[in-house]
Each structure stands twice: as C-alpha cells, then as structure tokens.
Amino acid sequence: MSGIFEQLLGMVGTGNELTSISNAIGGDQSATQRGIAAALPLLLGGLANNAQSPQGASALFGALDGHDGSVLGDLAGLLGGGGSGGGLADGAKILGHIFGGRNDNVATAVSQKSGLDIATVMRLLPILAPIVMGFIGKMRNENSLDQGAVSQSLAQEKSVVVEKEPELGGLLGLLDADGDGNIMGEIGGLLGGNTSGLGSILGSVLGGGK
Secondary structure (H helix, E strand, O other): OOOHHHHHHHHHOOHHHHHHHHHHHOOOHHHHHHHHHHHHHHHHHHHHHHOOOHHHHHHHHHHHHHOOOHHHHOHHHHHOOOOHHHOHHHHHHHHHHHHOOOHHHHHHHHHHHHOOOHHHHHHHHHHHHHHHHHHHHHHHHHHOOOHHHHHHHHHHHHHHHHHHOOHHHHHHHHHHOOOOOOOOOOOOOOOOOOOOOHHHHHHHHHOOOO
C-alpha cells in the first residue's frame, strides 16, 4: 500500500500539477519536484510530532474540520489565493502551527536539497501545507478515523519515512526540540542546518538526489 508521502508526491510532484506549481513559484520544474519531495516529509513529520501530545492531537483533529480534501481538486483555486480554506493565506497559518514560526530554517533545508533559492521555497511551502492538510482531512473523513487513529497514521508514516532514510529521524527530531510532542509554539534550534538526511530519500523517489 502506498504511503501518504508517496501518494502526495504522486499528486503534486508530476504532470500538470507540478507544472502549475513550478509556474506559480517561478522555479525550474526539476528543482521544484525535488523541493516538493524534500518538503513533504518535513510537513508530515512535523504534524506527526505535534500529534504525539494530547493537546497537539486535539488541535490537529479540530483543524481538519476545515480541510475536507476539496483543495486536492482545486489547485488552480489554491494558487489563485482562493479555493477551500482560503488558499495561500491558510497555508501560511498552517506553516506557523507546524513549524512554530521557523519557516526560514525549513526553507533553508529544502533549498539545500532542491536547488531552489530560499525565496522560491518560501513560496512553495504555503502551497504544500493546505494540500497536506486536505489529504489528511480527506483520509480522516473517508475512513471515519478518530483522533487517535489520525495520530497513529501520522506516526506510522513518519516511521516509514525514517526507516527508508534513518538520518531523517534526527532531522525530524529537531522539530520537537523540547521532546513534548507539541510544536505549536516556539521551537529552539529547528533543523539546525542539518539537511544531509534528505539526500537518499530524494534519490530513491526521484531517481537521483543531490
């Protein structure tokens, strides 16, 4: 069974969707594809970290009420600032919750692995965030998942990604610097510039990482 990461990458990392995103952020298409593949594990891992705590799991589960998956079929609306959930403005809010206001550090990590400059990555992340939330919301609704099941699914996805690329575990671990599973607030030392673990996973997915 294909995991969440693979499904999301298949949705937005190929074809017309990739072309649309690449055009929207002004990035080279190949580099944009690498950027998507680098950013998705960080977004999913950040959500998994947050869902480890009861407070974080409850906040995430409640937030999914506003993400039913309709954004997955309305990429044009998202890129145009509209669509389900308010488009890119919603994406910026989601990023604030996931990464605790340290988007610049995340962007640096993605930039180093994709070849996109940081400003371009900062345009990419608000596009991907509502897509990830929409996918998880759709998964919740279609499978009637409760709060615990959503948290478990994210934890399992994180484990699969880390198993494929063990060094990514250390990188994702820094998303929850205080170890409480809650990354809604300030995070000290997010990512810390250590991005070496993304190389192999990009290579295995895209056929050749940096």
